[in-house]
Amino acid sequence: MREWWRDAVIYQIYPRSFQDDDGDGIGDLKGITRRLPHVAELGADAIWLSPIFTSPMADMGYDVSDYTDIDPLFGTLEDFDALIARAHELGLKVIVDQVLSHSSSKHPFFEESRSSRDNPKADWYVWADPLPDGAPPNNWASVFGGSAWEWEPRRRQYYLHNFLTSQPDFNFHNSEVQDWLLSTMKFWLDRGLDGFRLDTVNYYFHDPELRSNPPGDFEPEKIDSTPTETYGWQKHVFDKNRPENLAFLERMRELCDRYEDIMMVGEVGEDGDRSIEVMAEYTAGTERLHMAYSFAMLGPNFSAGHFRRCIAGFQNGAPDGWPKWSFSNHDVVRHVTRWSKHAEDETVLAKQAVAMIMSFPGTIGIYQGEELGQTEADLVYEELTDPPALRFWPEVKGRDGCRTPMVWAAGENAAGFSSGTPWLPVKPAQAIHAVDQQGQGSVMEAYKRTISYRKANPALTRGETEFLDLPEPILAFRRSHDGHALTCVFNLSKTPTTLTVGDGAEIEGPHNATLEGTTLKLPANGHVYLAHEGALDVSA
Structure with missing residues (x-):
């Protein structure tokens, strides 16, 4: 029997920005549940919810402080159960983001771990002594800029954080950590969840010898001076993509295989051809991930050769693996804006984009709003919430521009997203794309027709x-x-x-x-x- 996810169109929902039903300006689970018919009518097969777990929200939920509860901003466990039930009534599967590589620094386990070198959780995170001169143990860099190491005076050691300093990395070399993280996944599977989107899936393990990364292949004078671009100055061979990752992927797969019709899709945080190689490696056979996606199609490259290299590269590298392709998500500039220099009319470009991605082999991802031809929002500094943008503005514009609220009704407050003040502004340039403006000949109509055409043609699926x-x-x-x-x-x-x-x-x-x-x-x-x-x- 063919698995449902192989032919699926998965619709990504960014919960903070989909629908606010309690008027606080932040989207919630009840709002998502109310708007699910929109997703079903598009022809999608599943929704992916970005993080909804308890969090201080330093990185908008990608810093988890309780892995088995819903953050009050979004609702309750009962609201989650109601969402699952309604989605299943509409024929929609539900997957959620699992951020396993790191927790919040406010997680009780990290607070215990940082308190001393001899407590029960002392080895649950990655700790290292300083070099003789007090410097960090190696040259590993944070994705968000600067060193990946932060000093903790209570232990007189550094801890590893591949992202924000408030996102310490778990020590996956500790089997207790692995067992506990798997138990949190089981918690959600037992509540009826249909699968997981695994954040930064290639970051789980680090080199236990803490060897420094070698320099990357670049010409310094051609490197962007943006601070976060220094991450690309290294070949990341010791801080991610470690071979030990594969055994843990197999443990996750074994857990999911105990349930019926469960799917895992991994986000491969890697650039260039290497991203396709890792996707292939992580989905090869039937004992690892069901599928994976990377940022290969989420960048500015809009050429025939690029799309061909991505698809053919994966097929040649993993003939028994499975890819997921997307053009937009919550981390990148929306594709209609990103590729606009290749078009005279953004509406025509949006229609071409859906015709193109729906013809690709593999599973297809849609990011909320792209079915409206939504564009990137132009924000000023005072409107920002994204940590990299707040730190490195104006060189880094951040991710807020693609995270502004979903627009439902152009003439209503916040375009129908909220009765209150939205957490990010809804500007006129985005409100004009509202659902109630999507009539005959619209981008939304093109999405519905193209998804329906794909589903009716086995040649495409x-x-x-x-x-x-x-x-x-x-x-x-x-x-x-x-x-x-x-x-x-x-x-x-x-x-x-x-x-x-x-x-x-x-x-x-x-x-x-x-x-x-x-x-x-x-x-x-x-x-x-x-x-x-x-x-x-x-x-x-």
């Missing part, structure tokens, strides 16, 4: 993939299954182009191209699915 050799900016590939073939063609530029196709092709599904005989005309950001039997010649 199950088919083999073969790339066609066409020059930039044309991305073209064939998806085929059980005698039915679709050739998917995309013009990734502002310039209209014309291609020649073989006989016997017919246009199917959502498109903005024309086919006259053997002449295929693609406008700026043109997209088309060509149905045919057997091979189809396409030439520039």
Whole structure:
């Protein structure tokens, strides 16, 4: 029997920004539950909830202080149970973010661990003595800038934090830590959860010898001077992507396999071709993650060669693995804004983007608001909440611009998100994309039609993939299954182009191209699915 997640479209909800039902300006579980029909009507199969667990919110919930309770900002365990029940009524699976690599510094276990070197939790986090000159034990860098080590005077040692100083890393070399983290996952599975999105899944283990990372391959004069970019000056071979990770992934899989239809998707925090390699490694076989995604398609690169390298690279590296592809999420500039220089019309670009990603092999992710053609919000310093932006402004703009509230009704307060003052502002440039403005010919209609078309075509959900050799900016590939073939063609530029196709092709599904005989005309950001039997010649 084919697993549900292989053909799924997963809709990411950022709980703080989806729907506020209690008027405090912050989204909550009751609000999410009320708005679930919107997700179901799009045609999504599952929702992914960004962190909802108890947290001081130094990093908006990615700093957990209680792994088995709901933060009061979002509601209660009873509200969570009601959300699960309603989602299942609508045919939606539910997965949640699990932040296992680190906890909050306010977690009781870390407060105990930092108090002395001989308490029961002393070895639950990563501690190290200073060098003779008092410096940190090695050169490891924090993703958010500066050293990954912070001094603790009570122990007279440094602790490791790959992210904020208030996010100390667990010591996964301690089997008790592993056992306890697995027990927190079991807690949620027992409540009916359908799976997990595993944050920073390649950061769990560190090199026990604490060896310094070697320098990266870069030319200093070409490196961005942004402070957080110093993280990229190293090859991160000792502080993440450690081989010990694989055994723990297998332990997680064994736990999930005790339940029916559970899925784990890992976030691989890695850049470039290495990210595809790690995705492949972490999903190979049937004893690790069910699937993984990286930031490979979440950057500025919008070229045929780039998308081809991502997809073909994964398929070649892990023929039995499974990818998840997304164009946007809560950590990156929204893709309509990120790729806008390649389009004259952002609405046309948004429609091309959904046609493209829905034709990719693998599981597909949508980030809330992208189905509206939502754009990145332009915020001033006084409106920011994101720690990297607050620290390094204006060189770092941060992640708040993609986290502004979902817009439901353009004429209402906060565009229908809240009756109060929203935690991030809803500006006119975002409110115009509201759900109640999405009529005929809208981006939301294109999402519904394209998702429906994908689900109705096994060539897109199950088919083999073969790339066609066409020059930039044309991305073209064939998806085929059980005698039915679709050739998917995309013009990734502002310039209209014309291609020649073989006989016997017919246009199917959502498109903005024309086919006259053997002449295929693609406008700026043109997209088309060509149905045919057997091979189809396409030439520039």
